[in-house]
Amino acid sequence: MNATTPGVHLNPHERVAQGKAARARVPRSSHAVFEPPADRPDPVGTIEHQSASRLPELVPIRYGRMLESPFRFYRGAASIMATDLGAAPDTGLFAQLCGDAHLLNFRLLASPERHLVFDINDFDETLPGPWEWDVKRLAASLVIAGRANDFSEKQRKGVVRGTVRAYREAMRGFAGMRNLDLWYLQGDTDRLRELMPEDMGKRARERMSNALTTARTRDSLQAFQKLTKVIDGERRIAPDPPLIVPLTDLLPDVEREVLEQQIRHLIAQYGRSLPSDRRHLLEQFRLVDIARKVVGVGSVGTRCWVVLLVGADDGDPLLLQAKEADTSVLAPYAGAAEYENQGERVVSGQRLMQATSDIFLGWERATGIDGLQRDFYVRQLRDWKGIARPELMAPEQMEFFGSLCGTTLARAHARSGDRIAIAAYLGRNDSFDRALAEFAELYADQNERDFQSLADAARTGRVTAESA
Incomplete structure (x- = not known):
């Protein structure tokens, strides 16, 4: 099923044959x-099943966020789409998948060398699987975002075809590269201005330049200044309930002390998953405060801790996020992960797909105050991040952004899957591009029906939704 089985080395002709056989x-x-x-x-039942293991007091916030719009619903409905994709025929050509490759999971990030790069950001659902599942999730997200912007069907299909064409052409290019050249390839943003089409207009170009500049200011120091303040002479994480709740406000004294020790142990022990030099760097910091944080849309209700550490003094901060990692939504359809620890699954998938990853990215297993063990992955809370604003995009801008996403996704898949076989499957013509444009419209229709199902469930009291 996977054309890149370890220890099996096919020649390029055999790999091309596998790709063309998949077309049959x-x-x-x-x-x-x-x-x-x-x-x-039932889509609501699928979401409820996923919510069952989450913090019950936060689940209504999850539903409230999903009910803000069909696009917000889609962001929280990766498990529903995994069910739909898993029920359909697939190419049998596997790559490491993001698992939730919607357009907002592509953004500007900082490399360890302090370069600004464009890459995939979220890997909670990462798992090896059929490469086309990620492409379909990306394509449908573009149609859903395009509908929110009142794009015509012709415009939406143009966006999707441009995105998928970029994926296809990039994969064909990667198929001809040497392994090491592909591995060293990065999505450096210095070339973004060069890649912008001339018809994007002056205003769109200015918005892109501003986004690049702003991303460089969204670093750990900016997060430190925004999320912390001095309380009784000590630097602490500022409360913003229910989204950010310091540990001191979350539990009674005895339970709080137990949980604090468990999180301190988690941070101390997770360093074992880091390379020795980065473990040494982590040890130069001391932990000073902990808070629970509500994150994203689909992740709301998972256990997520913001941990404030300082080095020499308050001017030398480090903000880490320890986020609970559960079984990937793809697992029932693509197979179980090879890792026992779900945090290691996330970290390993991220390191494989990203051109370069956060230097503090690691994992650990921890025991909660309920005595249950849970898996976590840890990373910096923010480091030069810039996120897209699809609601501000015209069709040509969204197509350009989609092409960046398509190229980036192809590079990520090419690092782990058989790029020659996938390129052979895709071919030179636009057959796959046109097919995905049709699929994305049909799936956007289904997403709207599922969104309405959740709205009906909230109206009848089956689920409780809250704004936050």
């Missing part, structure tokens, strides 16, 4: 179809 099993044009089966699982 699953023709490229067949990807245009999305027909939900009669026994499709």
